[in-house]
Amino acid sequence: MTEAKKYPTPVGNPESQPFWDAAKDGKFMIKRCTTCGEAHFFPRAICPFCFSDKTEWEQSSGEGEIYTYSHMRKSATGPYVIAYVTLKEGPSVQTNIVDCDLTTVKIGQKVKVVWKQTDGAPLPFFTPA
Amino acid sequence: MLSLAKAAAKGHKKLNWTKHKSERRLSIKGKAYIAGIYEHPTRHAPDKSIAQLHAEVAKGALEDAGLSHKDVDGYFCAGDAQGGLWPMVDYLGLKPRHVDSTETGGCSYIIHLGHAAQAIAAGKCSIALVTLAGKPRTGVMPPRLQGAEADFETAFGATTHNAYGMCAMRHMHDYGTTSEQLAWIKVAASHHAQYNPHAMLKDVVTVEDVLNSPMISDPLHRMDCCVVSDGGGAMIVTTPEIAKSLKKPLVRLIGHGEAMKGPRGGKDLDLTYSAGVWSGPRAFEEAGVTPQDMKYASIYDSFTITVLMQLEDLGFCKKGDGGKFVADGNLISGVGKLPFNTDGGGLCSNHPVNRGGMTKILEAVRQLRGEAHPKVQVPNCDLAIAHGTGGLLGVRHAASTAILERV
Numbered sequence: 392m393t394e395a396k397k398y399p400t401p402v403g404n405p406e407s408q409p410f411w412d413a414a415k416d417g418k419f420m421i422k423r424c425t426t427c428g429e430a431h432f433f434p435r436a437i438c439p440f441c442f443s444d445k446t447e448w449e450q451s452s453g454e455g456e457i458y459t460y461s462h463m464r465k466s467a468t469g470p471y472v473i474a475y476v477t478l479k480e481g482p483s484v485q486t487n488i489v490d491c492d493l494t495t496v497k498i499g500q501k502v503k504v505v506w507k508q509t510d511g512a513p514l515p516f517f518t519p520a
Numbered sequence: 521m522l523s524l525a526k527a528a529a530k531g532h533k534k535l536n537w538t539k540h541k542s543e544r545r546l547s548i549k550g551k552a553y554i555a556g557i558y559e560h561p562t563r564h565a566p567d568k569s570i571a572q573l574h575a576e577v578a579k580g581a582l583e584d585a586g587l588s589h590k591d592v593d594g595y596f597c598a599g600d601a602q603g604g605l606w607p608m609v610d611y612l613g614l615k616p617r618h619v620d621s622t623e624t625g626g627c628s629y630i631i632h633l634g635h636a637a638q639a640i641a642a643g644k645c646s647i648a649l650v651t652l653a654g655k656p657r658t659g660v661m662p663p664r665l666q667g668a669e670a671d672f673e674t675a676f677g678a679t680t681h682n683a684y685g686m687c688a689m690r691h692m693h694d695y696g697t698t699s700e701q702l703a704w705i706k707v708a709a710s711h712h713a714q715y716n717p718h719a720m721l722k723d724v725v726t727v728e729d730v731l732n733s734p735m736i737s738d739p740l741h742r743m744d745c746c747v748v749s750d751g752g753g754a755m756i757v758t759t760p761e762i763a764k765s766l767k768k769p770l771v772r773l774i775g776h777g778e779a780m781k782g783p784r785g786g787k788d789l790d791l792t793y794s795a796g797v798w799s800g801p802r803a804f805e806e807a808g809v810t811p812q813d814m815k816y817a818s819i820y821d822s823f824t825i826t827v828l829m830q831l832e833d834l835g836f837c838k839k840g841d842g843g844k845f846v847a848d849g850n851l852i853s854g855v856g857k858l859p860f861n862t863d864g865g866g867l868c869s870n871h872p873v874n875r876g877g878m879t880k881i882l883e884a885v886r887q888l889r890g891e892a893h894p895k896v897q898v899p900n901c902d903l904a905i906a907h908g909t910g911g912l913l914g915v916r917h918a919a920s921t922a923i924l925e926r927v
Contacts, residue, residue, distance in 0.1 A: 401671040411671075431785030433672035439785040459693070459791055459914075461685030462738040466677065473682045475789055482786030485915070487676050498693045514675050 553763030556585025556756030573653035594645030598628035625910025653752025654873030701843030713864025775807025820908030
């Protein structure tokens with residue numbers, strides 16, 4: 392059962408802390424470079440595309456579609472689906488698809504963010520929209 | 521700062537480094553020979569220490585070359601070396617004047633081969649020892665080291681199975697690749713493994729056997745996955761002069777490439793190709809040969825999909841045509857056009873320390889020497905490729921390509 396899972400608490404650091412602070416308010420933040428205009432994830436202080444230090448936090452819609460996935464049939468914590476979700480804003484993020492029949496997950500499926508609690512900031516998972 | 525960044529970005533585009541004249545003039549082509557090889561026969565070693573296995577494969581490779589451990593003046597090892605360079609060098613009683621502990625997972629040893637050639641060409645060492653050994657079948661492996669991504673990925677449980685599964689899933693989606701086609705890779709490996717007395721899995725299997733094996737992480741079945749084994753291997757890389765003074769058939773490195781790939785900010789994510797698209801052309805260009813010239817191919821086979829994607833990336837067939845290329849026994853020695861992994865590879869023989877790069881080089885050298893099993897030996901094998909990836913193909917990985925020639 393996904394709900395029974397104990398997820399690791401994000402450690403955070405000065406560079407990523409704004410993401411985790413916003414996560415507590417249910418906001419999924421990405422970074423966008425004002426020099427080249429590209430958004431990226433996970434967030435960096437310096438843009439990985441043009442190396443400009445002019446990057447800004449931006450709230451993502453938390454909506455996207457599944458780029459690819461794999462259904463792990465067995466694990467110590469039970470079956471799960473790992474996936475990459477391509478956000479509406481552009482970047483693809485690694486995640487799990489949760490709170491659904493894992494055998495029905497498909498490439499191209501529309502999904503939205505759903506937060507799962509940890510002992511600290513919550514973690515972003517995705518579920519069918 | 522901003523203008524500097526802009527200038528750098530512009531300059532990078534303007535200067536095509538791979539075609540830069542000074543770089544093309546400098547080459548490791550023919551500068552280093554593989555004079556000694558050894559693969560540990562064990563597949564399960566609860567009675568040995570990890571350091572001991574490194575020593576045993578080092579001893580084996582030195583004896584194969586006809587050299588003594590006092591001759592070694594360069595030492596190369598990766599993350600499997602217990603405690604890293606200092607403890608290994610001390611334990612082995614070496615006195616190297618050149619060392620390298622480049623760690624790129626399973627392909628570390630193919631990168632080491634290229635780096636050893638560079639060091640030899642620059643006069644930094646003349647007899648380089650490279651070792652790999654460990655015991656994942658006996659004991660639990662330490663967790664993978666993580667970088668800045670840790671908080672954003674750890675919870676999602678990326679493992680080898682599902683990271684490669686995600687690549688296979690998207691490859692099937694984009695190119696119509698099928699589980700039957702992937703299964704042919706395992707079938708070919710099993711045909712070769714039946715002749716390897718040390719192989720963990722010696723039974724010849726069929727496409728149906730693979731499809732009927734349990735699903736591990738969609739779309740990969742159990743038989744799409746490599747074995748987990750203890751063991752190791754080693755090689756001696758040396759100068760042309762020293763190699764020619766020894767008694768083994770001459771095998772030299774004529775081209776080498778290395779590259780890395782990751783999600784890189786999540787832009788234009790494409791899991792259907794590996795860093796082999798960069799390491800391969802670099803190696804072929806340096807060697808002055810093409811994929812079609814290869815008589816034999818050692819291709820890292822952590823999973824069947826790994827082989828299929830790398831064959832495409834290296835140019836053995838077009839991107840997306842890998843499924844057709846591997847089907848119907850095309851990788852079986854004596855049957856198909858491209859004999860691959862004639863020792864049975866990671867899918868059937870062994871996968872020491874969950875790292876397949878070393879054994880890829882060793883079987884390529886056996887083929888070039890004419891020392892492969894007679895049932896799988898490629899006639900007049902004078903050109904071969906050893907290629908591998910390390911890390912997680914669906915997340916972050918490295919690739920390295922070596923082109924080897926019998927002189």
